[in-house]
Amino acid sequence: MLNTITLARPYAKAAYEFAAGAGQADAWTALLALTASAVEDTVVLEQLGNPELSSEQKVALLAQLSEAADNKDFVNFLHVLGENDRLAILPAVYEAFFEMKEEADRTQVVEVQSAFELSAEQLQTLAAALSKRLDRTVIPQASVNKALLGGLVIRAGDLVIDGSVRGKLDKLAEALKS
Incomplete structure (x- = not known):
């Protein structure tokens, strides 16, 4: 199986390039931090692993927990992760995103x-x-x-x-x- 960092890097790179281009790197950093910490919670992790929930429902749960519902671009990013069954790698995506932001800043x-x-x-x-x-x-x-x-x-x-x-x-x- 692939390493989570290897899986997370392309998502983080795409997210950073979009967020930096839109001038929203700080906002995306905060949103990724919230969703990453939510994913690390055992209750949320169980819900994300629940086969009865669709990827739409899982994304809606994360968007609600991170208060990201207002940011349509970020919710779309979560949808991409959800469709590819990659919501569990959000902590690694956040770390890679944060490193890219630090390097750029x-x-x-x-x-x-x-x-x-x-x-x-x-x-x-x-x-x-x-x-x-x-x-x-x-x-x-x-x-x-x-x-x-x-x-x-x-x-x-x-x-x-x-x-x-x-x-x-x-x-x-x-x-x-x-």
């Missing part, structure tokens, strides 16, 4: 873990430094991880910067073992 969401809560000023300074290094606008998402002891762990796509005390202690322990 030259932005990147960066996960920042710290041992203690970071102030807004610290996050802003960190975002500025990372923006310069990554050559794009960085949107930091901060979280607290007490296991780090001190310092930061930054994840930006494939790039991981481990400046935590825990990471340094692990490297030291590894060096002492060898």
Whole structure:
């Protein structure tokens, strides 16, 4: 069976090209996020797998849950997914769409873990430094991880910067073992 990312990529590309061309990329991002989160709900997933419901009814359910009924183009997109029995891959479509939007906007969401809560000023300074290094606008998402002891762990796509005390202690322990 094909990988869901492989299945989702052409749908995401078509959706992004349409939404960007219509100047609705932000609206489609929000709608895709809502429908993707709805599809991940077990009750909704059961309904989408119900053979007694037609694809029209399944699309209507998702359109109602995501409040997308006003956006005819988005509902048409859901119909295409429904007709091809691909509504369950909406989370992967959203991820691929979001990555395309980030690339076009030259932005990147960066996960920042710290041992203690970071102030807004610290996050802003960190975002500025990372923006310069990554050559794009960085949107930091901060979280607290007490296991780090001190310092930061930054994840930006494939790039991981481990400046935590825990990471340094692990490297030291590894060096002492060898």
